[in-house]
Amino acid sequence: MDCFVRLKITLGDDNVSDFEELHKFHPDRIWSKGDTRPNTKLIEKKAGCILNSGLEKEASLDQHIEALLLRTKSIADVIKKLSARHTVEVLCSIYADDIPSLYFEKNIVEGISILGANFDIDLYIKSNTA
Numbered sequence: 001m002d003c004f005v006r007l008k009i010t011l012g013d014d015n016v017s018d019f020e021e022l023h024k025f026h027p028d029r030i031w032s033k034g035d036t037r038p039n040t041k042l043i044e045k046k047a048g049c050i051l052n053s054g055l056e057k058e059a060s061l062d063q064h065i066e067a068l069l070l071r072t073k074s075i076a077d078v079i080k081k082l083s084a085r086h087t088v089e090v091l092c093s094i095y096a097d098d099i100p101s102l103y104f105e106k107n108i109v110e111g112i113s114i115l116g117a118n119f120d121i122d123l124y125i126k127s128n129t130a
Contacts, residue, residue, distance in 0.1 A: 001096040002057040005064035010048040012088040042052040069111040083116025
């Protein structure tokens with residue numbers, strides 16, 4: 001199973017002070033409205049940033065989420081304030097041979113809630129047909 005977990009903050013307007021705040025998070029990627037998304041021809045409609053878990057794709061989903069929550073712990077209050085005006089999401093992509101168990105301890109649920117984040121899981125099951 002391969003997992004990718006990241007926090008995505010998308011600004012709902014052209015608030016310059018909120019965009020400057022994103023830079024303080026030391027994100028893995030940050031963009032402005034009108035930028036071209038890397039490796040695509042898509043134009044970003046809104047400004048935002050992404051913070052990755054920082055783990056290898058082979059780590060478990062729980063390990064990824066816990067690493068992301070640890071990475072955001074010192075800025076959780078600022079992220080929560082941004083979530084009142086903008087979109088904050090914890091995004092999980094899982095590539096697996098079979099449907100994995102999706103069970104989360106309360107500390108993970110609470111950690112995502114503290115950020116004011118939506119929680120999205122995209123599950124991709126590999127086809128075993130040849």
